[in-house]
Amino acid sequence: MSETELTRKASHWWQSEDARLLGGLWAVFTVLGVIFALIVPDHLMGRSASNTMTEVERTFTAFSVASAPVAAVVWALLVYSLWKWRRRGDWTPDDPDGPPLRGHGWATGLWMFASSALCLFLLVWGLAALSSVDSPATASTPLEIDVTGQQWIWTFSYPDNGGVESEDLYLPVNRPVVFRVTSDDVIHSFWVPAMGIKVDANPGMTTTTQTTPDRLGVYHVKCAELCGLLHADMETDAHVVSSADFDSWASAQGGSQ
């Protein structure tokens, strides 16, 4: 939707030259923006390895597509104003002023309505995504894993498997998992980028996050909160393996299935 003032030339605002050119420019920028939105975020964020990350990528794309017309309005107006109304040289006091438009028209109301509607859309989408991420409906009982951060390593322990401890994270594919995260010293942040989950590791408290990994592979586990000297080194690997492989790994570590 373009934003115009009542003009003196055309009897209807959509007939004015300004409106048409601007509308065209807006349409072009919107199309470019939507194409960008559909391709670039997914490409950068990589292939999703969990249902959570799928939701994250979908939300990112949806918000980008929704933002494209908004950004396009601003860009179109910027470009058009410079092309159409720019004066050359230096201003002198003899130059006439522009039209005294103070903005008491309907454009303001339209703008506010549109931005409120967009905000409402974002909110509804966001709340829906939040509830599916924070409180997912899971068919099977989730696997519980205790995550402990300390300067500067991650330790994972598996109470469901007899207390196996490991510095690498092993996960069975397609099984919901709940991470109970804490810290032994300062605040760290447990982050698996490919799975779209992150929660701070706080000393003296336990926080939780959950997801269902749905793709085999090896992914990074990183620390996302500056925790001292070797914060940049506080990384390990998350191995998503088949259930059978997970059980054999757990036994090999000395735990139970």
Place this chain on the structure above:
Amino acid sequence: MSTESLVNKEALAPEEPEDFGERWRTGVILIIVADASFVVALSFAFLYLRGINTQTSFHPGGTGVASLWWPWIVTAVMFASFVAYRFGLEAHEPGRRHFLNAGVVGVGGMAAALVLNVVEMYRFPFHVVDNAYSSAVWVIAAGNVFHLVITVFLGLGIVIRVQRRVTRGARDWHVRIVGIWYAWVCVAALIGAITVTVANGTVGCPLPPDQPDPGARSVLASSCSSSTR
């Protein structure tokens, strides 16, 4: 007069003191807004820590509980000082002597409150390092000391200025604005006292009989359950 003589001086007519007074009063109220935010932050800190009771260590049993008499006594003395000061201000016949006496009583009372506050802190049955509760009570008391130091400075200034006839009347705007500050520090002390009192209901447990706890308020045994520790 201070720098106001340079400010907004019309070509021929000097500015009315009421305009200065309005300006100074606005400024002091704004400073008080900032200070109030700080006081609220301290109160919030205390109540939040008590609410979340990390590792049930906000105030584990066996350590001292601050006596509740002290903060209320200090607050009462401060309020009395403010009333004395205000009594001087509000005197119908703004005779200098009348105000001077009330002003002296006012600043004297605040000085007494300062002494009482420091004594209170000496008599805390804990150290600031013991736990979050003791740190928070200590900081709230220390904040009040800081307020009182500033108050005594301002009160002394007013008394000296009235004595030296630099500030003329009891309704001079310097006097009124210091009165606003007096009122504020009383409110701040009240907020501190309420915070500590409200929170005290569930902290602390009777110490074992072989550890007498001078100054500690004894807590009803029925209000102490192991789950609140």
Place this chain on the structure above:
Amino acid sequence: MTVAETYKTDPVKGGPDGGIMRRLNVGTGIAAGIILAFVAHRVVGHLADDHVHQVDVRATATMVGWAIGFMAGLGAFTGPFRWMVGKDLTHADELFLAGKDQGIGRYFRFTTDHKVVGIQYLVLTMVMLGAGGTMAMLIRTDLISPNSGFLGPQTYNSLVGLHGLTMILATIIMVTGPFGNFVVPLMIGARDMAFPRLNALSLWLLVAMLPVLYSAAFLGGIPMGWVGYTPIADQGPAGVDAYMVAILIFAVSTAVAGANITTTIVTMRARGMTWTRTPIFVYGVLASVVLALPAFPMFMAAEILLLVDRLMGGGFYVPNRGGQPWLYQNLFWLMGHPEVYVILIPAVAALMELTAVFARKPLYSFRVAVLSIIAIVGLSVTVWAHHMFASGWAPDLNGPFMLTTEMISIPTGGLFLVILGTLWRGRIWTTLPLMCTYAMLWNFIIGGITGIYLSDVPLDYQLHGSMFVTAHFHYTLMGAGLTGAIGAMAYWFPKMTGRMLGKTSGFVSFWLVQIGFNVTFLGMFMVGMEGQPRRVVHYDAAYHTGNLISTIGAYFIGTGMLILLYDVIASWHHGAVAPINPWGAKTLEWTVPNPVPLENFAVLPVVTEDAYGYGEPAEAEPAPVPARVGAGSDQGEGAMT
């Protein structure tokens, strides 16, 4: 004695002129500061000899001693003490303090003239931006390749934290400091600020703060980011004490400046300047300081509690003693979110002001502009916990905070509407100030949209703590905020210095900075989405491309800013002499001669209409008209709205 007489104060009797006050300047301040720091160091070192936290106690005492000594040596306390003993400053003293007949020396002492303080703030801001910018160049140089080894982790982490804090402090003051001080009293038709001595105090406190802040580099650095989260801040060396004392000094300066500016704008506008005729820049500055007044004491409280923990072993943030790091985060972000609007609103308001001038049109929808600013101020105190979505502190509150955060996009969009509407069908003169408006709109739409992503909780779980966040806030604070400040400086330069800013260098610098800026931070969005965390001294090879792009962009920014610095200094020194109103603007500051006289206006103006009457038929006189005030006219009521 009549009632009216009781309201009169006596003229000063007690105080003699001058004396020690006239010999004090920044040199005596530094000397006194060093002496008191040394004394505090020895005395406290002796008293705290066996203390567990001896190093921190001594460091803190030294820094506080420096600050108090510096201010005393500068003469900041003469006023209050002379008040207390009843020997007020004389009129001659006040004129001296205002810098009358002192030439350039008045910039080096405790001068109260708002124009002097404004220039001092400008220089201070440029110094801080230069220091922070240099640190940024070092950081980006280290990140040019995945494991460059250019900086060790301790140095890198400290640089990141000091860069962050320097830039935050610099951007907070960069518009309200120089232009809030120099321009606003002129713009509202006043002779000075409400509290001129407090004005000087707020500036010199910042000067006192700088050595304290940078002493952190010699005290072991700071191991945490600029936010200073506990418990890592508890762990850090004495550099953390420097960080805390610097913040305490800054908080006092801001509170004082906030009270000063608010009182000035509320009580000292010219006669006839009702709120509907008050320029939008004044609203922007007012909103910023009104927001800062309750917000910064929260920061101060967070740091004082940390000070108690570090120096006295308190338990505020130590979990096994009932303390809670989330307390710090809450107190911090209660300040931290309003603070970004403290930075942003004056910059955008300055751009709104100058856009009307260079589009030769009234400001579009002035009411929307004011209401949007008020709405942003109101909403900004309800959103703070969106910085803590991933902290786990209160998962049930994530939804409500998402709601309030997304709602801020509506009034922010209102500001866009105002600027775009002002440009619409205008006669657009693409001067450097107006180009900054264009750059701001471009940058802020990106910054704002990426903020929407971060306000969505599931997205924030993924993006928090990554370089995406870094790129977002640089787009808003630097792309919109700093760009706005540069525009403001280019716009008001002729009035503040009496010279025109060199055009060619200005444009070269503009394009280098803006193109470099976008390259730098688009590269950061890229690596953030790919999974690079923040504040890391080295990173996975997979993120090399994005980082290389960012570093190259950063060098463009650095070059551009150096050219701008050169332009400012060269133009100040020998630029073209500026006419009184080179831009044909209609606000009051453009009616006074260059250089602006000490008392600003020979006769205080009376305002009859707002400052946006472009294109409107001038009937009697264009507004505002300095009133011809006769000798016998009644001005006694001093009626201000």
